Structure formats: structure tokens, C-alpha cells
Amino acid sequence: MNRLHILGIFYRNIVLIRRSVPKLFGLFGFVTVALFLWGFLTLWVQTLAPDDTATDFILLILSAFIFWSLFDLSQRSFGISFLEEVWSRNIINLFASPVKLSEMVLGFILVGVVQALLAFFYVTTLAFLLYALNIWNLGLYIIPFFINILVFGWALGVVTIGLVVRFGPSADILAFFIPFLVLPFSAVYYPVSVFPPVLQKLTFVLPTRHMFEGMRTAITEGVMPLDNVFWATVLNLVFVVLAFLFLYWMLRLARIKGYLSRLVHD
Amino acid sequence: MATILRVTNLTKQYNSFTAVNRISFEIKEGEIVSLLGPNGAGKTTTIQMLLSLVSPTSGDIEVFGKNLREHREELLSMMNFSAPYSLLPYNLTPREGLTVFSLLYGVRNYRERVKSLLDEFNLGELVNRKIGQLSSGEQMRLGIAKAFVNNPKLLLLDEPTASLDPPTARQLRARILKRIQESRGAVLWTSHNMREVETVSDRIIFLSRGRVVADDTPQNLKKQYGQEDLEEIFIIIANEPIRESL
Numbered sequence: 471m472n473r474l475h476i477l478g479i480f481y482r483n484i485v486l487i488r489r490s491v492p493k494l495f496g497l498f499g500f501v502t503v504a505l506f507l508w509g510f511l512t513l514w515v516q517t518l519a520p521d522d523t524a525t526d527f528i529l530l531i532l533s534a535f536i537f538w539s540l541f542d543l544s545q546r547s548f549g550i551s552f553l554e555e556v557w558s559r560n561i562i563n564l565f566a567s568p569v570k571l572s573e574m575v576l577g578f579i580l581v582g583v584v585q586a587l588l589a590f591f592y593v594t595t596l597a598f599l600l601y602a603l604n605i606w607n608l609g610l611y612i613i614p615f616f617i618n619i620l621v622f623g624w625a626l627g628v629v630t631i632g633l634v635v636r637f638g639p640s641a642d643i644l645a646f647f648i649p650f651l652v653l654p655f656s657a658v659y660y661p662v663s664v665f666p667p668v669l670q671k672l673t674f675v676l677p678t679r680h681m682f683e684g685m686r687t688a689i690t691e692g693v694m695p696l697d698n699v700f701w702a703t704v705l706n707l708v709f710v711v712l713a714f715l716f717l718y719w720m721l722r723l724a725r726i727k728g729y730l731s732r733l734v735h736d
Numbered sequence: 737m738a739t740i741l742r743v744t745n746l747t748k749q750y751n752s753f754t755a756v757n758r759i760s761f762e763i764k765e766g767e768i769v770s771l772l773g774p775n776g777a778g779k780t781t782t783i784q785m786l787l788s789l790v791s792p793t794s795g796d797i798e799v800f801g802k803n804l805r806e807h808r809e810e811l812l813s814m815m816n817f818s819a820p821y822s823l824l825p826y827n828l829t830p831r832e833g834l835t836v837f838s839l840l841y842g843v844r845n846y847r848e849r850v851k852s853l854l855d856e857f858n859l860g861e862l863v864n865r866k867i868g869q870l871s872s873g874e875q876m877r878l879g880i881a882k883a884f885v886n887n888p889k890l891l892l893l894d895e896p897t898a899s900l901d902p903p904t905a906r907q908l909r910a911r912i913l914k915r916i917q918e919s920r921g922a923v924l925w926t927s928h929n930m931r932e933v934e935t936v937s938d939r940i941i942f943l944s945r946g947r948v949v950a951d952d953t954p955q956n957l958k959k960q961y962g963q964e965d966l967e968e969i970f971i972i973i974a975n976e977p978i979r980e981s982l
Binding site for chain 1: 750780781784787788789790791808809810812813817819821822823824825826827828832835836837838839840841842843844846882
């Protein structure tokens with residue numbers, strides 16, 4: 471592992487984010503608008519509930535929204551870091567350099583961590599100011615969910631890169647679409663119990679289902695749901711391994727079929 | 737002279753189409769070898785295999801006696817390239833672009849290296865502009881500066897002066913030649929500018945339909961084909977049927 475290679479990938483992306491207004495909007499703008507939307511919706515839902523209800527809708531729904539945004543950002547930042555090289559026709563330079571795939575991915579992860587931390591602190595502060603939601607009340611319970619959400623986002627980001635390598639730049643839409651594919655089945659805003667029995671079984675393989683189910687338990691019951699944390703972590707590890715195998719397979723195929731040069735010519 | 741690059745029976749097939757067909761050649765220390773051929777001859781595929789962007793169907797590539805497939809990262813850190821189809825990121829400045837590539841090639845004193853390259857390639861006045869705002873000639877110059885970030889021992893230059901005006905092209909050629917002489921490296925050069933090829937090349941390899949059809953010095957090729965002009969030789973070779981002996 472060469473630290474300079476990783477620093478090169480990191481530096482290239484951070485320079486862009488630092489001075490690009492659209493990229494800063496992608497980091498902070500979308501989440502701000504969505505927080506208003508979900509916040510007002512939640513305030514209205516709260517008024518529909520009986521006066522004696524003990525459920526804190528703000529805490530439940532907005533916490534889910536914040537963690538979902540984190541997952542979405544984590545996957546997107548990863549995919550876009552790679553797509554940026556394709557869009558700027560730099561991808562051949564990158565693959566012809568001595569940078570290993572693992573170093574490239576580590577560089578993207580570093581970029582993702584910086585973006586995720588910035589966005590998470592920003593959105594939790596904004597949620598506190600607008601809706602008096604203090605997600606930090608969850609204390610240390612946040613850590614396993616935070617880490618698992620980031621890691622699953624990166625795993626899907628690796629899959630996105632593999633698909634772009636295989637299908638070319640036109641597959642860039644997947645960078646934005648993949649999280650929405652997972653959203654309805656991750657029990658983000660509702661419990662797993664609302665799924666039909668078959669879907670309850672099928673969605674078991676999704677780490678996000680266990681993360682969000684566990685997070686709701688932590689909020690409503692004030693305990694750390696160890697079984698959810700366990701399954702989320704184990705499934706995440708499986709997804710990470712499968713995602714890397716998929717990317718290696720796609721790259722091998724790309725070198726055999728000549729897809730890499732197509733990335734700058736398509 | 738030590739052999740820097742050895743290519744043996746290199747072949748690339750895409751289904752039933754053979755892009756490169758059992759080509760073999762060597763490049764020795766200090767040599768500048770031009771790879772010529774008509775469109776579709778297999779030049780770009782060969783360069784892409786040398787950069788490990790494309791896997792050969794069969795055959796071997798050795799750089800400094802080491803197999804490229806087995807020592808990819810180590811060997812790529814001693815190589816570099818410039819090609820008009822592979823630009824530096826348009827949304828960085830030249831200084832940032834060169835910094836990124838110095839890091840990607842593991843250059844420890846990258847700040848000094850970037851500064852000296854900016855001076856050497858007369859890019860000083862462009863440092864604060866975005867690469868996408870530079871003219872194609874300026875981008876080409878920057879691409880060649882990038883090709884020197886790691887002081888490569890093997891340089892692959894695909895049409896390095898294609899977008900340059902004649903004085904700049906001449907200046908840049910002289911700079912490349914000087915650097916190669918100093919480093920005792922080697923260059924594989926492709927160009928459609930036959931005067932340029934004749935000026936810079938120690939040897940010329942002609943490819944046609946994926947095969948090496950001639951490999952000799954410019955002088956010997958002229959004698960062999962009875963022509964004074966490399967362009968005429970290019971046209972003859974591009975039109976003649978493949979000879980099985982080569």
C-alpha cells in the first residue's frame with residue numbers, strides 16, 4: 471500500500487469539492503431541502519396522532535431520514551468520485567498509473583468519510599435548530615449504525631463502479647438510482663412488520679433493514695439491539711467481499727474486452 | 737545496451753477479429769522507436785497492452801526483464817505515457833493536475849517536481865487556469881509534462897505533437913530527446929508526421945493489419961524500399977499484402 475497513491479486520489483477529489491458550488495450543493499443543499507420536506511411532513515403527522523400518544527414522530531422519522539441521507543451520500547460520493555474520472559476523460563491516466571485498485575478504493579473511502587462527517591454534523595445541527603431534534607441523545611448507540619451505514623454505502627459504491635466499467639459512462643445513472651432501489655425494502659421509515667411475510671424473509675439479507683430496525687429499537691426502547699447490530703455487521707462484511715469480487719471480475723473482463731478505453735470514447 | 741522493453745509474440749483477439757497478431761520487438765536503453773501504421777493497424781491496442789489497459793490474448797511483455805502481468809505496479813511506476821485521447825482532468829489547474837499525478841506515481845518530493853515541470857514546459861503563466869480552459873496545444877504540452885512526473889525509463893508517446901504549432905512541436909521534441917538522453921530511458925513514439933518520425937527515430941516499426949511488416953532504421957528502410965520519403969514507404973506498406981516471413 472503506497473500512501474502517496476491514496477493521497478493522490480484523496481487530493482484530487484477534495485480539491486474539486488472544496489471549490490465547486492454544485493458539489494457543495496450536492497453535499498449540503500439536497501439534504502437541507504429534504505430536511506424541510508420531511509420535517510414539515512413529520513410535524514403534520516404528529517398533529518394527527520392522539521394527544522396522549524407517547525410516540526415521538528420527530529425523533530423516529532427524522533432520525534431515519536438523517537441516517538438514510540448518510541447512506542445515500544456515502545454510496546453517491548463513492549460512485550461520483552469514480553465517475554468524475556470518467557467524465558473528465560482521466561480514467562485511462564488513472565488505470566495506466568501504478569495505483570492499485572485497493573489504493574484507489576481507499577482514496578475514495580477517505581473522501582467519503584470526510585464528506586459523510588461534514589454532512590452528518592451539518593444535518594444534525596440543522597435538525598436541532600429547526601425541530602429541536604437532538605440525535606446525539608442516542609449517545610454511543612449511534613456509532614455502530616453510523617459505521618455500518620457508511621460501509622454498506624461503500625459496498626454499493628464499489629458495485630456502481632463495476633457496472634460503469636462494464637457498461638460504460640451511460641451507466642452513471644446507477645450512481646443515483648441504486649440507493650432508491652434499496653430504500654423501500656430497508657424499513658427506513660416503517661417497521662419490518664408491515665412487509666408481507668415473504669418480503670420479511672427476503673429483506674433479511676439487506677444490512678440496511680437491520681440497521682434501521684435496530685435504530686428504531688434504540689430510539690423507542692433505549693436499548694442497544696445487539697442482534698440487529700450483529701446481522702447488519704455480518705451481512706455488510708459479506709456484501710463488501712461480494713462487491714470487491716464483482717469489481718475485480720468486471721475489471722478483468724474490461725481488460726480482456728477493451729472496455730477501459732471505451733470509457734473515454736463513449 | 738540493456739533491453740528496456742521486450743515484446744514477444746504479442747496477440748490480441750476480440751472474438752474473431754485479430755487486432756494484434758504475434759508481434760515481437762525490443763527497445764534498448766537510449767533508443768527512440770516509432771510505431772507506425774495506418775488506422776486500425778494495431779498501434780493503439782499495442783500501446784494499451786503495454787500500459788496494461790488491455791490484456792493480451794497471448795504473448796509476453798517484459799520491461800527491464802520483468803513480466804508486466806506479474807509486476808504491474810512496479811513496472812508502471814517506471815513508465816509513463818501521453819496520448820491525445822487521455823487528457824488531464826479539465827476541472828483542475830495545471831499545478832493541481834501535475835500534483836495529483838506526481839502523487840499517483842509515488843514522487844516523494846512532488847512539490848519541487850511540479851514546480852520544475854511547470855518551468856521546464858513553460859506552463860508557469862497557466863497555473864491558475866483550469867485545464868479545460870487551455871488550448872489543445874497547451875493541454876498537449878501539459879500532458880507531456882505529466883508524462884515526465886516520475887522521470888520514466890520507458891515513455892509511450894501517442895501523437896505527442898499532434899495539436900502543436902511547428903515551433904512549439906520542435907521545441908518539445910528537443911526537450912523530450914534531451915531528457916531521454918539524460919535518463920538513458922527509451923521511447924515508443926507514434927505519429928502520422930513522417931518528418932517528425934524521421935527526425936526522432938533510431939528505428940521504425942511498421943504495423944499493418946496487426947502485424948509487424950518492417951522493423952529497421954529510417955535509412956535502411958529508405959534503401960530497402962528505394963524511396964527518399966518515409967511517407968511513400970508508409971503508403972507502400974499500408975497497401976502491400978502481409979508477408980508471412982516477418
